[in-house]
Amino acid sequence: MTKAAVFTVLSALLLSQAQAATTVKIATISPLSGAVSNLGVQMKNGAQLAVNEMKPQFAKLGMTLSLVAYDDQADPATGTSAARRALADKSVLGMVGPLTSGVAIPATQAMAPSHLVAVAPVATSEKVTDRGLKNVNRVCARDDAQGAAGGNFVAGTLKAKSVYVINDKTPYGQGMAAEAEKAMKAKGVRVVQSEGVTAEDRDFTAVITKVQALKPDAIYFAGLYGQIGPFTQQLRAKGIQTPIVSGDGLDSPDFIKLAGQNVSNVYFTSLAPSLSVVPAAKKVADQYQKTFGAPIQGTGIMAYDSAKVVLTGILNAAKQGGNKVPTRAQVEKAVRGGTFKGLTGDIKFNASGDRTSAKIYVEAIKSGKRSTAATLNITRK
Structure with a gap:
């Protein structure tokens, strides 16, 4: 192989590695099939809207942002398997979900040692946050x-x-x-x-x-x-x-x-509002209809807010670290300690990951x- 050819191969390899290093993902875990898939799809789509909206902010830092969605079928074993798949993808820095408490409890437990942060839109069981895991938060009230x-x-x-x-x-x-x-x-x-x-x-x-x-x-x-x-x-x-x-x-x-x-x-x-009580959501609702051809529901609104928290947490952690891709531990800390603006109001978490001010x-x-x-x-x- 000539020197020129070697140089070309090495350049392509370095470019590929650089691109991989700047790829940032968030994930969703929700039922995309089965009896409650309506809620699961709403959650995924609400998170996708937030990703679409915030891509330019990540691009300014040289990061390519995307969302990867996992189908848990509302089954704890399937959801935990999905969490492990997300953990294996090092470009995944945060999670929206899981949707149900039955999945959220074991899935977030599996995520905890790797510091993969989760913000649940509507998982309500006290056990979700009462375990004291630093990576688990939610934007809704509890059971x-x-x-x-x-x-x-x-x-x-x-x-x-x-x-x-x-x-x-x-x-x-x-x-x-x-x-x-x-x-x-x-x-x-x-x-x-x-x-x-x-x-x-x-x-x-x-x-x-x-x-x-x-x-x-x-x-x-x-x-x-x-x-x-x-x-x-x-x-x-x-x-x-x-x-x-x-x-x-x-x-x-x-x-x-x-x-x-x-x-x-x-x-x-x-725990999720209708549009009649959240006027600020109208713009997002219009975009949801345009993007997905269906009306947004309360779960979609809560997922949008959850994704904005995760994404803003990633950006805050990146800026604190010199505009570099942050670690999962840095994102975990930024999410738990931050104050965020949502369609449903200001979002801040207590020491357990529960929202300090929520609505029912x-x-x-x-x-x-x-x-x-x-x-x-x-x-x-």
């Missing part, structure tokens, strides 16, 4: 706040004297139901039945038979829309109009498709239409 808000709604607004409680046997559903029960019992509401159903259950004949016999004033179901939708449809088909109350797992237009276009008397607490929205569904009934402010030290 202990959301479950209590739902329980207080049942007791205070619905004025129910008795309630039938169901959970989907996941960390999310069990934690939410426990907090709701605690709040309802404290207000004198009698829990006539409290039981778990597996997340795969879609035939609720046995449960509905017990509801018919016990005649509760309200039903509290802590789970996801892909399951609560069929439950509601089957319950209403039996002529039972008992109010159903749930958490943010119900927050999807697909719930109405599953429950019935004219479904009414359903309420849920949501109480949503009502009547004749297949959703409206915001109340907004609650939640603070944590």
Whole structure:
């Protein structure tokens, strides 16, 4: 090989290495297939909008920014495997997600030794942050706040004297139901039945038979829309109009498709706002529609904010290090210690990774239409 040829090969190799060194990625882990893929796609797309928006800022520092999306199918084992794949890609400096608490708990545990930071949009279980991991943060309120808000709604607004409680046997559903029960019992509401159903259950004949016999004033179901939708449809088909109350797992237009276009008397607490209560999100909503051909939902808004936190954390860490690509540990520190501007307000995390000031929205569904009934402010030290 001639000297010129050797020089050409070495130049190409060095250029390739330089390009690899300046590539920066963030990842998402969410269900892109399966029963709750609607929420997972919203999360991925919301994060993608933030990436698209901030690419020029990274380019000024000589960095090429992109997003890599992993499908966890809402399964903890699949999600943890995805986290390990993200860890193996050294250009991934941050994570948006995972979507569900059941995946977030083991996946972020696997990420912790490598300091890969995660900002979860809507993972609500207390266990997500109570473990004290430095790499785990979230922009939403927790189950202990959301479950209590739902329980207080049942007791205070619905004025129910008795309630039938169901959970989907996941960390999310069990934690939410426990907090709701605690709040309802404290207000004198009698829990006539409290039981778990597996997340795969879609035939609720046995449960509905017990509801018919016990005649509760309200039903509290802590789970996801892909399951609560069929439950509601089957319950209403039996002529039972008992109010159903749930958490943010119900927050999807697909719930109405599953429950019935004219479904009414359903309420849920949501950690993600609708556009009517977040006017600042209109520009992002328009861009979402233009980019993906569908309307943005609350999960998309929360994912956008989560991605902006991760990306701003990376930029802040880079600037503190002489405009060089930061390490994962540097990004982890910058995210936990920073203050960020989001569509949902200022974002700052406490020592556990919980947002110091978050909101919970109480949503009502009547004749297949959703409206915001109340907004609650939640603070944590």
